[in-house]
Amino acid sequence: MTVKIDENELLEAKEKSVKVGAELKKVRGFALGFIIPVVLLVVWEAAVRFNLLDAYVFPAPTTILQKIIELAKEGTLWGHVGITFFRVLIGFLAGTVAAVVLGSVVGYFKWFEQLMDPLIQAFRSIPSLAWVPLFILWMGIGEASKVMLIAVGVFFPIYLNIVSGIQGVDRKLIEVGKIYHFTPLQTVRRIIFPASLPSFLVGLRSGVGLGWMFVVAAELMGASQGLGYLLVLGQNTYSPELIIASIILFAIIGKTTDYLLKSLEARALKWQDNLQNQL
Amino acid sequence: MTVKIDENELLEAKEKSVKVGAELKKVRGFALGFIIPVVLLVVWEAAVRFNLLDAYVFPAPTTILQKIIELAKEGTLWGHVGITFFRVLIGFLAGTVAAVVLGSVVGYFKWFEQLMDPLIQAFRSIPSLAWVPLFILWMGIGEASKVMLIAVGVFFPIYLNIVSGIQGVDRKLIEVGKIYHFTPLQTVRRIIFPASLPSFLVGLRSGVGLGWMFVVAAELMGASQGLGYLLVLGQNTYSPELIIASIILFAIIGKTTDYLLKSLEARALKWQDNLQNQL
Amino acid sequence: MLKVKQASRTFNDGLAGFKNISFSIQEGETVGILGTSGCGKSTLLRVLSGLDQDFEGDIELAGLGEQPIGMIFQEPRLMPWLTVKENILFGAKDAKKVDVQEYLNLVGLSDFGDHYPKDLSGGMAQRTAIARALIGQPGVLLLDEPFSALDAFTKMQLQDLLLKIQKSRSTTMIIVTHDIDEALYLCDRIFILGGQPGTLQAQMSIETAKPRDRGDSFLASKKAEILDVLHIDKEVE
Amino acid sequence: MLKVKQASRTFNDGLAGFKNISFSIQEGETVGILGTSGCGKSTLLRVLSGLDQDFEGDIELAGLGEQPIGMIFQEPRLMPWLTVKENILFGAKDAKKVDVQEYLNLVGLSDFGDHYPKDLSGGMAQRTAIARALIGQPGVLLLDEPFSALDAFTKMQLQDLLLKIQKSRSTTMIIVTHDIDEALYLCDRIFILGGQPGTLQAQMSIETAKPRDRGDSFLASKKAEILDVLHIDKEVE
Amino acid sequence: ACSSAGGEEKNKPKKVVLDYAYYSPTSLALKEFGWAEEVFNEEGIEVEWVLSQGSNKALEFLNSKSVDFGSTAGAAALIAKSNGSPIESVYIFSKPEWTALVTTGDSNIASVEDLKGKKVAATLGTDPYIFLLRSLEEAGLSSKDLEIVNLQHSDGANALLTNQVDAWAGLDPHMAKVEIDSGAALFLRDHDKNTYGTLNVRSEFAEQHPEVVERVIEVYEKARKWVVENPEEAAEILAKEADMALEVAQKSLERNDFSDPIPGAKQIEALNAAGDVLQAENVIKENVDVEKIVNELIIDRYSKKAIE
Ligand SMILES: Nc1ncnc2c1ncn2[C@@H]1O[C@H](COP(=O)(O)OP(=O)(O)OP(=O)(O)O)[C@@H](O)[C@H]1O
Ligand SMILES: Nc1ncnc2c1ncn2[C@@H]1O[C@H](COP(=O)(O)OP(=O)(O)OP(=O)(O)O)[C@@H](O)[C@H]1O
Ligand SMILES: [Mg+2]
Numbered sequence A, B: 001m002t003v004k005i006d007e008n009e010l011l012e013a014k015e016k017s018v019k020v021g022a023e024l025k026k027v028r029g030f031a032l033g034f035i036i037p038v039v040l041l042v043v044w045e046a047a048v049r050f051n052l053l054d055a056y057v058f059p060a061p062t063t064i065l066q067k068i069i070e071l072a073k074e075g076t077l078w079g080h081v082g083i084t085f086f087r088v089l090i091g092f093l094a095g096t097v098a099a100v101v102l103g104s105v106v107g108y109f110k111w112f113e114q115l116m117d118p119l120i121q122a123f124r125s126i127p128s129l130a131w132v133p134l135f136i137l138w139m140g141i142g143e144a145s146k147v148m149l150i151a152v153g154v155f156f157p158i159y160l161n162i163v164s165g166i167q168g169v170d171r172k173l174i175e176v177g178k179i180y181h182f183t184p185l186q187t188v189r190r191i192i193f194p195a196s197l198p199s200f201l202v203g204l205r206s207g208v209g210l211g212w213m214f215v216v217a218a219e220l221m222g223a224s225q226g227l228g229y230l231l232v233l234g235q236n237t238y239s240p241e242l243i244i245a246s247i248i249l250f251a252i253i254g255k256t257t258d259y260l261l262k263s264l265e266a267r268a269l270k271w272q273d274n275l276q277n278q279l
Numbered sequence C, D: 001m002l003k004v005k006q007a008s009r010t011f012n013d014g015l016a017g018f019k020n021i022s023f024s025i026q027e028g029e030t031v032g033i034l035g036t037s038g039c040g041k042s043t044l045l046r047v048l049s050g051l052d053q054d055f056e057g058d059i060e061l062a063g064l065g066e067q068p069i070g071m072i073f074q075e076p077r078l079m080p081w082l083t084v085k086e087n088i089l090f091g092a093k094d095a096k097k098v099d100v101q102e103y104l105n106l107v108g109l110s111d112f113g114d115h116y117p118k119d120l121s122g123g124m125a126q127r128t129a130i131a132r133a134l135i136g137q138p139g140v141l142l143l144d145e146p147f148s149a150l151d152a153f154t155k156m157q158l159q160d161l162l163l164k165i166q167k168s169r170s171t172t173m174i175i176v177t178h179d180i181d182e183a184l185y186l187c188d189r190i191f192i193l194g195g196q197p198g199t200l201q202a203q204m205s206i207e208t209a210k211p212r213d214r215g216d217s218f219l220a221s222k223k224a225e226i227l228d229v230l231h232i233d234k235e236v237e
Numbered sequence E: 001a002c003s004s005a006g007g008e009e010k011n012k013p014k015k016v017v018l019d020y021a022y023y024s025p026t027s028l029a030l031k032e033f034g035w036a037e038e039v040f041n042e043e044g045i046e047v048e049w050v051l052s053q054g055s056n057k058a059l060e061f062l063n064s065k066s067v068d069f070g071s072t073a074g075a076a077a078l079i080a081k082s083n084g085s086p087i088e089s090v091y092i093f094s095k096p097e098w099t100a101l102v103t104t105g106d107s108n109i110a111s112v113e114d115l116k117g118k119k120v121a122a123t124l125g126t127d128p129y130i131f132l133l134r135s136l137e138e139a140g141l142s143s144k145d146l147e148i149v150n151l152q153h154s155d156g157a158n159a160l161l162t163n164q165v166d167a168w169a170g171l172d173p174h175m176a177k178v179e180i181d182s183g184a185a186l187f188l189r190d191h192d193k194n195t196y197g198t199l200n201v202r203s204e205f206a207e208q209h210p211e212v213v214e215r216v217i218e219v220y221e222k223a224r225k226w227v228v229e230n231p232e233e234a235a236e237i238l239a240k241e242a243d244m245a246l247e248v249a250q251k252s253l254e255r256n257d258f259s260d261p262i263p264g265a266k267q268i269e270a271l272n273a274a275g276d277v278l279q280a281e282n283v284i285k286e287n288v289d290v291e292k293i294v295n296e297l298i299i300d301r302y303s304k305k306a307i308e
């Protein structure tokens, strides 16, 4: 902190180094995230190679990679990944819209909360597998039922976070809106929604995770393609490399979608006065 | 608002009416929550009675109630509910502890976030069913693996909410702690934790919901008792009333646990300056 | 245009808030409210603005036209996710029609339009809140210690700005302040609240024409008078 | 005991903050900082308190003993989940040993110990923050407009409280304020900041013994002097 | 679970873990009467029972050494073995007719040929699926001539009853239940195309404790004989354990043939046939020598020794 050199020079130098430093930091942060997965993979491979793990229950990463490459070469991989991604996407959108609408109303109107919330909360703990027969019954075995089931999974965490976000909005800010005679809709759009954005975004991230989880149950409903289908197929045909390959694909794609949402979060919340948004 | 009567009288009258009113409001709010479920049940019963729904795929509520009563009479119901409740409870505690520890560290130390978070996020989208074979492999089919699987389910939403809660804590408050030379642990305990409590509590509620969901997968691991077992048994022996009975039990017990957490939330957050905490 | 009859709003079983306050205000009048900390001044403004409906008594607001009430809260209450410019526009009915830059200049924030509230100093945040209230061109303006975080000169400039606006738009204003000089410089009438719950202790009219001279000896005598009232009140308490 | 050499902390490519400030403060001295809104006063306090480490220049804090720096922020910064009492105790090193009620009485909140911050008036919140800073018995106390939300009499009482504490504990104090009378009543030395980024424009010593007479004519002449400096500064800007 | 005690009494495990399953009535009877406990406790060996909800679970348990003996369908064991699971089928707990092709009572599907172009529900890799493929093959059709919808067994039943599929390769007890409750018709039955219910043991365990394997087979024999002699009571046990209606239990028990417990040529033949179909459908990998795997899987020496 003790600096004795010409100040202008210093400022310039500092600016440059700040920029380069930021780039470097980003790359390093990124690299840091790879350390543990890589270590795990190496340990795992070694364990299989030295017969500490039985290959028939836990094939080596290289075997699994081969399996994935094989699928890719056959051309079926993209089909599986694509259709699952598509289902999750549509289900996610549907679930989000439903959660935003219901969540806003429940969060805003006390009586509506008393009316609807108990039922919604009760539904929340019904496992994905339990929905399967009901959805087949209601909507058949087409895409609609699959997408809807995913939407159900996505719905709950988003709903929960929205309601709590809205109910946690500072009264002080809402009052500002009241002074301007905002309609409830304006209040929601201009104050409540942005104020509960952090909570909403966590809900989205939670929701997309659940979307990926529900996809397996969804693809139990007569799917002939998809990652969930691969997983179940692997279980039904006792093929561990297929099971683990699909798990790894789930992890990778799930992580990617989460990364997208997380970037969105960082961008949308740059106004937050927290330790990380300091200049 | 125009009042012309003796003021003292008015005040007294108002006070009383406020208290009675509050009681009444609570009861009414509670009653409101029963409207929709009751309507649904009646419609459903009627639909089955008038053969709009096939009883062999969708038995009437009364049939299901009979089934539940039958289970209760046999005495097995309490065993199923009890063991599942117990598993969820222990899993919930384990998952919560893990999430609090990891979440605090990740939320507080940027480098640790960069190191661990990508991996954790990747794991987050692995479906419960996919974990089953892995957990059997790692931990056998005893209670440990079941509880751990539930803990995994519980972990993620809590973790996510804690990290985001911590990262959203107002810098202004953290600085107060810095002035008093708080250690990181003190800062977490005395400022960050209470400040992110709303977010944490939503995480808890999300988490317990997921705990109930994961219980089915957990009880696929060689259970011979429990609600998840009942559900799978119902599916394997093609007994729709058993399936729906277990779904309804899930809903009721899940709702009960959520209600407990929600009361906790209301109590823990009475300091929040939101519209509902007004005098 | 504003008539308050026997209004009360208390908290804590009648231990805080204000009680039995009656007054009436003409259109275009500027009223100052002085009083000890915690005697219910902000609560009174909240009741007048309609934010708090749980009061007793009777309040009549006549002929308000389409212009709503404007309010400057005791805290800046800026939306943290909006920049200064957007925060100011928050108060405008039609964001496209108004010139924000003008208001930015008026409160001396010309260069800070694109900052987020977290990067503002206390006084700058307060000035943003002032600009937000002014841009709506309200018919009645309620101000809760609007200049408390400003230095002497910025304060004087903004006081003059208020006078100008009051004159051109003949806005009715109720100003809560702790600065007696400020009340004397701006107001046609001054109410003094005291006690817990607060009641109206005294009322005085200042009939000197505006703009006034800050060094005016008549005002200085009034100041002594007010200090006296406040002091007695404090002693009694 | 506190030496600042050529300290600078700027934001926005050097457009805001403060620049090239040097001074030194003796133990037990009370220093006032005056300056226009946004000239970097709060930033300076943040740097001195160690909250902001990104400054340039050199700061030495000697012989601070085990007592840390105490700070009253420009906003109350109360923990919303703690009651007034708990908030005050937040600043105590050993919550069991101290008598909160005493501090509650000192700041005039005897009956409000169990209230949550959301139920406080602006001035009451500020007084809670003051009590929180005092209970820690810090060796150096940094105060950022501590009495801005208080009425004239509460303000005077608390000023006297500060004087008493300063005398008995010989606390070193740095007070940022917009109230020139306050600075004159409390301080041994007054710094005047100005410009954006702010620089040290003037410095003056007030050697009158404390407690001073608020009506002292020497102080009045000093006030005129300060107003002059501030005014010129404002004009230039 | 696999604990081999040292000392003089080598080759004596501390504990033997058996599975029981609702599709293996013998195991239910055995568990009910505690005969295994009787025999093993005498020798100081503990007996532990684990419920298998299906062949796939039983195989997972075997793979993870959570059980020593697991009850599965023959084909399931074959697929697992072809993927490297070290298991051996040492006993046949029944020759069940647990699968058939099912349609609704009012359907006009009467033979396999009618399925052309229709939607049929089946669970990939399971006995009903193999049954469907082999029936198609016999009729000169292949899986490409119709749409096989992959549904879990119970969902398949539901889908059939709600007319979302035209037929269903069913599995007991779902099939029995659907037959009784909603008048579904079994339009193609063939006892021989079922791949038997096999009791499998982990190879490692069999190697270390051959005498335990024999003992287990002995007690299984005792249970099997009891089931053959007391079908009524057996159905009651099944109904009670699996929480199903007595009629359904009776019906699915009727379709079990408990006569021939020693694995041998019949099983080899059936599994070879199943293996070919599975290989054609790519469930078993192309490079696998099915015949060799089958021969390694079906081990008759323990049964022969224990029973004869
Ligand atoms: N974190 C920050 N990021 C960017 N700019 C900042 C930040 N903090 C302060 N500033 C800028 O620094 C300048 C000085 O701020 P500071 O809070 O020190 O002013 P001040 O002298 O305390 O004013 P006031 O009397 O209004 O409180 C302001 O222009 C402000 O916009
Ligand atoms: N929501 C509330 N719940 C309970 N008490 C409240 C509430 N709001 C205000 N009070 C109490 O009412 C009294 C008056 O508060 P108010 O904010 O009106 O004071 P004030 O005159 O504006 O004081 P200051 O000058 O300090 O801002 C205080 O004692 C405060 O504790
Ligand atoms: Mg106030």
Ligand SMILES: [Mg+2]
Residues within 6 Å of the ligand: C121, C122, C123, D041, D042, D043, D074, D144
């Ligand atoms: Mg400041």
